[in-house]
Amino acid sequence: MEVFALLVDGFVITFEPLNLALVIAGVVVGLFIGAMPGLGSVNGVAILLPMTFLVPPTSAIIFLAAIYYGAMYGGAISSIMLGIPGASTAVATTFDGRPLALKGLADKALVAAATASFVGGTISIVLFTLFALPLAGVALAFGPPETFALMMLAFATFIGLAGDDIPKTLFSIFIGLVFSAVGLDIISGEPRLIFGDITGFYHGINFLVLAIGIYGIGEMLWTIETSQGDVMMSKATVTFQRVFDNLRELRASAKTMIMGSFLGYFVGILPAAGATPGSLMAYGVAKTMAKDPDSFGKGNVDGVVAPEAANNAASTGSMLPMLTLGIPGSPTTAVLLGGMVIWGLEPGPLVFVDHPNFVWGLIASLYVANLFALFINIGFVPVFIWVLKLPFTILAPIIFVLCVIGGYVPTQDMHDVWLMLIFGVAGYLMRKLDYPMAPAVLAIVLGPLAEPALRQSLIGSHGDVMIFFERPISGTIMAVAIILFALPLIKFLNNLRKR
Amino acid sequence: MNRYLLSVLSISVAAGFGLAVSVPMVSNHAMAQGWQPKKPVELVIMAGKGGGADRLARFIQGIIEKHKFASKPFVPINKGGGSGAEALRYLKDRAGDPHIIMATLNSYYTTPLRNPGLGVDVSKFTPIARMAEDTFQLWVHSDTNIKTVDDYVKAVKSAGAVNWKMGGTGKGQEDSLVTRMLEKKFGIKVTYVPYKGGGTVAKELIGKHINSTVNNPSEQAGFWEAGKSRPLASFTPKGKLSGRFGKIPTFEELGYGSDMVYYMQRSIIAPAGIDREVQAFYVGVFDKVYKSAEWQGYIKKKGLIPGWLTGQALTDYFIAEREAHRGLLKAAGEIK
Incomplete structure (x- = not known):
């Protein structure tokens, strides 16, 4: 087949x-950049x-793509180790990675993250x-x-988490949605919710500010409270034997890994979505599919595997519209x-024809980058x-400093650091009151994607909501989303009646 | 603790090795006398990462780095909030600071006009250089039978405003103003659908989610070359564009008058109140960028119009353009 001949050429270049x-x-x-909170692959690559001027274009893209890739692996490290998402794409990894680490199973989480990243990366390539x-x-x-329908599906996977307190989940989602509405409204061109005229709100609330606040600071406060002077965090010991045992145990998560890989890849190829929504959706689906959804958020390995497989798959996926559509x-x-x-x-439809060495060199290099990243990580x-x-x-002080850096770096604005600290305290209080946080994070990520899509659709259809159901792709996705929304709601109402 | 340091250090060393492989950091390039930056220069971009303005600013940064036009690096910083309002405020607050400059686009005028509360008067900033003017064309999908502006007007009229979707960037921004010009000239009405960036707009046309666009050449070039889209006419005076884009008829050539012209300026400015030597330094750097083979090649390939301007002439240009935009925004009902 022609593809394989081209791929072999690509490997020769790599x-x-x-x-x-x-x-x-x-x-x-990339590993280093990804592991540093706030310093995600965007900043690293920029x-x-x-x-990259010093080397030919093919070498340059290979280098930058390797950074992008390494950062996807690296993001998981600080999520698991410190509870601070190292990059936006690793937020979902914090949900279960951190609890695993607190239980003394950090090695298990790290091995699972690296392996899932490898599987996700390889399937997608x-x-x-x-x-x-x-x-x-x-x-x-x-x-x-179609974009809006997909976003609805993502929200549905989070509401459709059997066993969760639905009113509290909804509350958390709405808080996230309100935060996501701050900033410039692209449809009207007007700034919204800027609290009078606070310049810092002009760029909206970067969701990393929320995620680092809730998971970094909030988590730190929580640990201070619960540890009560017990200064040793974890009695983890690690040997290479344990690493291998962990690898063997991961076979149970194979299904989740494959699900995360495919889901991440397809979300990734959609323009503007990227790896963050993909990993959050994979987490939601993994929880919905699981036999014991209650164990998610408390340290379930599948909760690490799904987002990590998805974010690596999505990062490869998002190169597709870049290369083929520009x-x-x-x-x-x-x-x-x-x-x-x-x-x-x-970049554009002709890049495959005009620059085959560039494209296939890049593709082949991703296979190699994945393998290296796996070895280095393990x-x-x-x-x-x-x-x-x-x-x-x-x-604790190290976590605090990293959180402040992480809050500052994405926008380079002190306003966001204060905001991050406020979110940290608020997140801690919400946690005390037993509100789930993950839905708020999901909402602030997906809100800015869902809202313009909804309004663009309705402008196009002049207010007719049937536009979401008439079109084959969006209609199908919408139908699935509605079923997912309805199931837990019916269950919840049933439970209420029985009580 | 030592072990933590050790692990951090080992990663840092490895990362440093990576950098060393890719970057022989040579910065002993002695520059001519006059003012020199004492630390890295902030290059503020009035838009988010990845958009047209961002790409252009990073391209310019690349040229400066490649040829070592400055002894200190230029570091791009995106302040895209509020259609550039955040960037304008940021620059206003840094008056007199010699280590900051900004790459502008047309929101440089439209944003202060739409938000008088910002208290920003763009004629007060220090002009550095106008690097080029980006152009606009009217685009349709190549699967349609629309081959001329006449065909286009007929098609829009027979479809009606309800069914004809024009995609563009945010309301009150360049694309919407150009669309307004088009509507007024031909007595047509379209449904304007705003998207976040010109690249997405281009893709939406190819995916047939919208019927036409007024993209910049750089946004549609790839699709045009692949035979997916078709330019109908150019919003430029005749004879200004060369190469592939020069072959697109202008509205003026087609007999629709000389007023169907709109540009996106690509300029560099500095805060108010900086020293003359500082201004001279930046003008010198961007003069070199402007004359570089990379920049001249980019202009030609991406359908921009060259047009170096600096000093008072550039400020006069800004003032004239601001007044023109006041008229356009009023006509579009965006401001009173």
């Missing part, structure tokens, strides 16, 4: 000494972009290799109604797209575990 060195360097840099061009058509078929699928690919322009390449697990053996009195 194994050139310079490119191979860049893949390794990129993965390591900072290093000008440096295979899909990319085989179906890049037909899938570009899927991205094109997604207009505003439309970024995520903020990071937007910067990569800028890079392609600088290197003198025309190899480092014992090192990471030592961090958890630090007394909390030392760890």
Whole structure:
């Protein structure tokens, strides 16, 4: 088959000494960038972009893509270790990764995250290799109604979590939605909810500010309260034997891994969605599918596996619209797209024809980057575990400093640091009152995607909501979403009546 | 603790190694006398990451880095909030600071006009350089039978405003003003659907979710080349564009008058109250960027119009454009 011939050419390019060195360097840099809260792959790629002038374009994209990839692995590390999402894409990993670490099972969570990332990455690259061009058509078929339907599906997976307190879940979602509405309204062009005229609200509330506040600061306060002077966080010990045992136990999560990979990939190829919604959706679906949904949020390995498989798959997926349509699928690919322009390449439908070495070199390098990232991650697990053996009195200030940095970096505005601290305290109080936080985070991520899609659809249909049901793709997705919404609601109402 | 440090250090060393592989950091490039930046220069971008303005600013940053036009790096910072309101306020508050400049687009005028409360007067900022003017074309999908502006007007009229969707960037921004010009000129009505960025607008046209766009050339170029979209006419004076884009007829050439012209300026400015030597330094840097082969090639390839302006001439240009936009916004009912 032609594809394989091209792929082999791609591998030849990847194994050139310079490119191979860049893949390794990129993965390591990416791991570090991803693990630093707030310094996600977007910033990493943007900072290093000008440096790529020194090498040919193919080497440059290989390096930057390796960073992007490494960051997807790295994000999980601080999510699990410190409870601070290292990158936006790793927020969902915090939900279960952190509780696992607190139970002394950090090694298990780290191994699961690395393995799931590898599986997600590899499945998505295979899909990319085989179906890049037909899938570009899927991205094109997604207009505003389809996007909105998909967002509804995402919300439905979170409400459809059997066993949760539905009113509290709804409350949490609405809080997130209100926060997501702050900032510029692109439809009217007017700033909204800026509290008089506070400049810091002009750029909206970056959801990392909320996530770092709730999970970093809130979690820290919670630990201070619950540990009550018990300064040792965890009695984790780790040996390579345990790492291998963990790997073996992961076979039970194979189904979740595959689900997360496919879901992440398809969400990733939709322009503008990116890896963050994909990983949150995968988490929701994993919880809905699970036999014991109640154990999610308390340290279920599947809760780490699903988002990690999905975010790596989505990061590959979001390269597809970048290459084939010249439309970024995520903020990071937007910067990569800028890079392609600088290197003198025309992203768009012809890039596969005009620059086969560039495209196939990139694709082949992703296979290699994945393999390296897996080895480096697993190899480092014992090192990471030592961090958890630090007394909390030392760890807490470190977490605090990292949170402040993480709040500042995305927008470089002190306003967001104060906001992050307020969210931290509020998150702690919400937790005391037993409100679920994950839905608020989901809402602030998906709100800015769902709202314009809803309004664009309704502008196009002149207010007729049937536009969501008439079109085949959006109609199907909507139907599934409505069923998912209805199921737990019926169950909840039934329970009320029985009481 | 030591072990934590050790792990952090080992990662840092590895990361440093990565950087060392990719970047031989040479910065002993002695520059001519005059003012020199003492620390990295903030290059504020009035838009979010990944949009057209952002890509252009990073491209310029790349040229500066590649040729070492400055002894300190230029660091892009996105302040896209409130259609650039955040960036304008940021620059206003940094009056007199020599280590900050901003890449502008047309929201440079429209945002202060729409938000008088900002208290920003753009004629007070220090002009550095106008690097180019970006252009607009009217685009349709290549699957349609619409080949000329006449066909287009007929198609819109027979479809009616309800069924004809024009995609563009946010309300009150460039695309919506151009659409308004089009509606007024031809006595047509369209349903205007705002999207977040020009790239998404281009993709929506190819996916047939909208019927037409007024994209910049750089946003549609790839699809045009692949035979997916078709330009009908250019909102430029005749003879200004060259290459592939020069072959698109202008509205003026088609006999619709010389008023069907609209540009997106791409300029660099600095805060008010900076020293003359500082201004001269930046003008010098951007003069070199402007003359570089990369910039000239980009302009040609992406359908921009070259047009170096600096000093008082640039301020006069800003004032004239602001007044023109006041008229456009009034006509569109955006301001009183």
